Amino acid sequence: xSGGMIEGNAVIGQSGGPTAVINQxxxxxxxxxxxxxxxxxxxxxxxxxxxxxxxxxxxxxxxVDLSSIEQAKLARIAATPSAALGSTxxxxxxxxxxxxxxxxxxxGIRYFFYIGGNDSSDTCRIVNELADxxxxxLRCFHVPKTVDNDLPVNDHTPGxxxxxxxxxxxxxxxxxxxxxxxxxxxxxxxxxxxxxxTAASALARNGEGTGPHLIYLPxxxxxxxxxxxxxxxxxxxxxxxxxxxSEGIQDEESQPIxxxxxxxxxxxxxxxxxxxxxxxxxxxxxxxxxxxxPAGGKAPRVRADTFGYLQRCWPDxxxxxxxxxxxxxxYAAMCASSGDVDGSVAILRAGRGYAGEDYRxxxxxxxxxxxxxxxxxxxxxxxNGTADxxxxxxxxxxxxxxxxxxxxxx
Amino acid sequence: xSGGMIEGNAVIGQSGGPTAVINQxxxxxxxxxxxxxxxxxxxxxxxxxxxxxxxxxxxxxxxVDLSSIEQAKLARIAATPSAALGSTxxxxxxxxxxxxxxxxxxxGIRYFFYIGGNDSSDTCRIVNELADxxxxxLRCFHVPKTVDNDLPVNDHTPGxxxxxxxxxxxxxxxxxxxxxxxxxxxxxxxxxxxxxxTAASALARNGEGTGPHLIYLPxxxxxxxxxxxxxxxxxxxxxxxxxxxSEGIQDEESQPIxxxxxxxxxxxxxxxxxxxxxxxxxxxxxxxxxxxxPAGGKAPRVRADTFGYLQRCWPDxxxxxxxxxxxxxxYAAMCASSGDVDGSVAILRAGRGYAGEDYRxxxxxxxxxxxxxxxxxxxxxxxNGTADxxxxxxxxxxxxxxxxxxxxxx
Numbered sequence: 178x179s180g181g182m183i184e185g186n187a188v189i190g191q192s193g194g195p196t197a198v199i200n201q202x203x204x205x206x207x208x209x210x211x212x213x214x215x216x217x218x219x220x221x222x223x224x225x226x227x228x229x230x231x232x233x234x235x236x237x238x239x240x241v242d243l244s245s246i247e248q249a250k251l252a253r254i255a256a257t258p259s260a261a262l263g264s265t266x267x268x269x270x271x272x273x274x275x276x277x278x279x280x281x282x283x284x285g286i287r288y289f290f291y292i293g294g295n296d297s298s299d300t301c302r303i304v305n306e307l308a309d310x311x312x313x314x315l316r317c318f319h320v321p322k323t324v325d326n327d328l329p330v331n332d333h334t335p336g337x338x339x340x341x342x343x344x345x346x347x348x349x350x351x352x353x354x355x356x357x358x359x360x361x362x363x364x365x366x367x368x369x370x371x372x373x374x375t376a377a378s379a380l381a382r383n384g385e386g387t388g389p390h391l392i393y394l395p396x397x398x399x400x401x402x403x404x405x406x407x408x409x410x411x412x413x414x415x416x417x418x419x420x421x422x423s424e425g426i427q428d429e430e431s432q433p434i435x436x437x438x439x440x441x442x443x444x445x446x447x448x449x450x451x452x453x454x455x456x457x458x459x460x461x462x463x464x465x466x467x468x469x470x471p472a473g474g475k476a477p478r479v480r481a482d483t484f485g486y487l488q489r490c491w492p493d494x495x496x497x498x499x500x501x502x503x504x505x506x507x508y509a510a511m512c513a514s515s516g517d518v519d520g521s522v523a524i525l526r527a528g529r530g531y532a533g534e535d536y537r538x539x540x541x542x543x544x545x546x547x548x549x550x551x552x553x554x555x556x557x558x559x560x561n562g563t564a565d566x567x568x569x570x571x572x573x574x575x576x577x578x579x580x581x582x583x584x585x586x587x
Numbered sequence: 588x589s590g591g592m593i594e595g596n597a598v599i600g601q602s603g604g605p606t607a608v609i610n611q612x613x614x615x616x617x618x619x620x621x622x623x624x625x626x627x628x629x630x631x632x633x634x635x636x637x638x639x640x641x642x643x644x645x646x647x648x649x650x651v652d653l654s655s656i657e658q659a660k661l662a663r664i665a666a667t668p669s670a671a672l673g674s675t676x677x678x679x680x681x682x683x684x685x686x687x688x689x690x691x692x693x694x695g696i697r698y699f700f701y702i703g704g705n706d707s708s709d710t711c712r713i714v715n716e717l718a719d720x721x722x723x724x725l726r727c728f729h730v731p732k733t734v735d736n737d738l739p740v741n742d743h744t745p746g747x748x749x750x751x752x753x754x755x756x757x758x759x760x761x762x763x764x765x766x767x768x769x770x771x772x773x774x775x776x777x778x779x780x781x782x783x784x785t786a787a788s789a790l791a792r793n794g795e796g797t798g799p800h801l802i803y804l805p806x807x808x809x810x811x812x813x814x815x816x817x818x819x820x821x822x823x824x825x826x827x828x829x830x831x832x833s834e835g836i837q838d839e840e841s842q843p844i845x846x847x848x849x850x851x852x853x854x855x856x857x858x859x860x861x862x863x864x865x866x867x868x869x870x871x872x873x874x875x876x877x878x879x880x881p882a883g884g885k886a887p888r889v890r891a892d893t894f895g896y897l898q899r900c901w902p903d904x905x906x907x908x909x910x911x912x913x914x915x916x917x918y919a920a921m922c923a924s925s926g927d928v929d930g931s932v933a934i935l936r937a938g939r940g941y942a943g944e945d946y947r948x949x950x951x952x953x954x955x956x957x958x959x960x961x962x963x964x965x966x967x968x969x970x971n972g973t974a975d976x977x978x979x980x981x982x983x984x985x986x987x988x989x990x991x992x993x994x995x996x997x
Contacts, residue, residue: 195767362896454865585663
């Protein structure tokens with residue numbers, strides 16, 4: 178294969194759970210390809226196509242021509258949450274991948290961009306390896322995206338800062354609600370394996386006694402007895418207790434607590450359905466009501482909310498997230514149009530954003546094998562005891578989330 | 588009793604479920620009392636006190652002096668969601684009311700303001716009647732507040748427009764999420780008896796095929812078979828279906844569907860707990876999965892979110908709501924300081940806000956008996972068939988909610 182520019186079309190797909198900024202990355206890739214001359218006379222990059230619902234649409238010839246969409250419309254799409262092209266949870270096997278090649282050949286595709294999380298980067302790796310084996314030159318780029326923030330190498334991933342912003346905002350407002358009519362309040366937060374999003378609830382705190390008072394992460398074995406004890410202590414102290422619980426909390430055998438509660442559905446990746454149900458929160462409520470009711474006395478007021486899909490689609494992009502999601506898209510397009518390389522784009526932190534240092538990020542091309550199907554967990558130094566996060570996590574997450582509304586009380 | 592100004596202190600309480608703008612009304616009352624001279628030399632209105640957690644705090648001498656809080660702080664409090672003084676769900680009986688009088692006499696209270704919904708206005712009425720019977724001159728004002736929008740006389744109530752704004756925003760963003768990865772999505776919305784908040788989901792629509800596709804209100808008997816049929820039709824047509832369900836949907840015997848699902852807790856008013864649990868959404872999901880799975884085939888993707896307490900505390904006040912919540916507070920203070928009157932403040936629509944007419948509201952003093960413990964339902968003309976709202980409702984609600992973000996797609 179040559180190191181120069183190969184002639185053909187580009188295709189862009191969006192995969193996995195959408196985010197508030199996934200369209201920023203889509204627009205970033207389009208802008209990057211246009212910047213590299215796509216569509217202009219003499220340019221090796223011809224049309225810019227979009228897959229409807231990811232590789233599923235590609236294999237079914239459901240493509241949309243993005244070549245000549247005007248800049249004003251692109252800007253509005255970038256500001257729109259959820260996947261504008263449609264997304265998919267399909268995970269291609271060898272046969273599916275053959276169909277992807279057939280589609281690539283049929284549509285003259287030589288530049289392949291796939292925006293997604295770790296399952297999606299694995300799809301990207303498989304497609305790329307099959308392209309290599311087939312001797313088909315395909316410049317294949319994964320563009321990172323996941324509210325779970327669980328991709329390796331990356332300091333953080335596009336989508337996480339905006340979702341974390343929603344979670345922090347929600348906990349800050351809900352803590353006031355919980356203080357208004359005191360009781361025990363459980364809020365269940367997304368994040369199948371990694372506790373980053375649940376940890377972001379800690380950013381809601383703004384003063385002594387404000388919530389969340391307890392934070393339960395999937396990285397720390399969930400012990401029901403300890404949970405009840407910890408809630409009881411906070412409730413005795415403040416007359417109320419606001420609790421952040423990850424949907425992915427696990428028992429000592431690494432089994433999700435949620436799967437013990439209901440006969441869960443699994444998706445194409447074998448993942449159990451954790452979101453889109455209130456079962457975990459309701460089960461934990463029931464446990465607290467039962468265990469914290471004094472003999473002959475009245476059960477405490479316990480409520481549970483499961484934040485659900487609003488976490489990933491709420492239309493309030495964090496400024497850092499909007500900027501970076503656009504940039505990773507542009508960077509992938511730049512890499513792919515500059516030589517015969519494949520890979521993923523990683524966000525590295527170049528300026529800490531605390532201790533007097535401005536926040537700044539840099540982008541780097543990494544190999545697909547470095548990111549594909551790997552999961553990063555909340556590191557040890559971001560946790561504090563069994564039900565809290567550390568100052569190191571607060572320092573890490575604060576610049577990503579941006580300014581939150583400041584509330585006032587008596 | 589004299590028609591002039593009686594000398595004494597004023598007290599303000601917040602009651603029932605808090606809202607995003609309940610502190611606007613608190614600040615409005617303080618500003619109104621200050622405007623009437625409260626605290627100034629020679630003024631009959633002496634101190635402005637706040638009840639901690641409503642009448643519960645008043646009877647326990649838990650009062651806070653609000654007389655000299657600076658204007659800048661008041662402005663920040665007005666912008667803060669949830670009840671800054673704390674709220675309560677206590678409903679005073681005759682004995683409780685005696686304790687309220689004792690507290691009023693003890694603290695020299697002659698001006699009594701209670702911000703709340705229909706349960707709270709009833710509290711206000713009882714306190715006022717006992718004051719009359721006891722020959723104790725107490726100027727007693729109810730200041731309306733409820734996200735349920737179910738107070739009679741009022742065109743709408745403070746708190747509703749902001750909660751409706753959250754619901755409309757959430758449905759608009761979630762409809763994009765549902766279009767990204769198509770399936771059936773149920774969102775359960777607050778509103779025990781009245782469907783106004785669930786109806787507001789319709790404001791999310793912005794084009795053919797956008798959600799919500801079906802809206803289930805507590806005013807229309809919920810028929811499970813019809814529900815399954817309607818969802819099936821939409822799903823066949825669009826390949827997806829976004830559904831708004833009121834937490835208060837009822838069967839043909841006017842029993843909440845939710846109570847059939849779980850052994851509900853009841854509050855001091857005998858109300859069954861509907862919020863703070865995902866049980867209703869999960870039960871409806873299960874029904875759809877079972878009924879819509881083709882013989883030998885795969886169940887459709889069904890998810891349910893219950894929006895929960897974020898609906899009433901999300902920190903995004905609708906401009907109309909912020910303005911009116913402040914004004915009803917000021918108006919109550921003005922009435923109470925202008926003569927020996929009691930009552931509630933009602934919001935009346937003076938400019939429609941559609942059909943070429945600007946939106947405008949006027950305030951009116953009404954009798955406590957006109958509003959106390961009465962519930963308004965979504966009127967017939969706001970409904971359309973068995974699972975939708977009418978254009979008349981859209982016209983009614985649009986000016987209240989304010990501008991929503993406009994999204995763009997391909």
